[in-house]
Amino acid sequence: MNSSPTSSVSPSDSELTVFVQCKSCKQYHDCTEHYKVNDHSNKTLLAMAVGIRSPTGNVVVDLNDETLWNKTVGSSKKTDYMPTKTHLVREMKRRKCILNIKTRTGVKDKSSLLAWLTDNPIDAPADITFLTDNVLSFERTLRAVRAAEETAPNDRNHANFWRGQEPYLRLIHCILDTPEMRRKFQQSYAALTRESIDARNSTEVAPVSFWIDAAEMFRATNN
Secondary structure, eight states, rough: OOOOOOSSSEEEEHHOOOOOTTTTTTTTHHHHHHHHTTTHHHHHHHHTTTTTTTTTTSOOOOOTTTTTTTTBBTTTGGTTTTHHHHHHHHHHHHHHHHTTTSSOOOOHHHHHHHHHHHOOOOOHHHHHHHHHHHHHHHHHHHHHHHHHHHHHHOGGGGGTTTOHHHHHHHHHHHSSSSSSHHHHHHHHHHHHOOOHHHHTTTTTOOOHHHHHHHHHHHHHHOO
């Protein structure tokens, strides 16, 4: 009895989505894949996020925000993560292909590139979710590192404590490596109640600051 032919491809394999480079713009239209093939570059991530609004309608990233993205503190230089003109041009070409925009833009300088990207966002739900989650995660990490830098001792005896990348990487691991610390870190940004605000000035009922826990873990990793 002849048996029916069987496929060599399993059902799980057939369900996998394979992303390929667009022959027209030479980029990947899927944001996750584009981020991956560019070595998970934060510059690529932020360039993709320009003009994007989160599922709740909030602007995902404003690169002109002087309080965060456009600020240099200690070793966290904005040139380490801010998209260059090359990144923005590449993102513009990618979006023109995705959105099927055929007209010439005449965009040349960085400010006009940012304006064009802001006016021409992509709207794929999966891409929006990916960009929102990853930019928020990066923003929280950046804020944590900068908070540590700004509160680090500046006197001569401590001048070498926060040099190079190692102490900042250790701090990031202290925050992100355990579920308990991640939970406390997220809660540290929650709005305080009136009772919590009043308790901060009390030595008896003042809540333990997240940064005290982080400092203790940081010191423990140095032993």
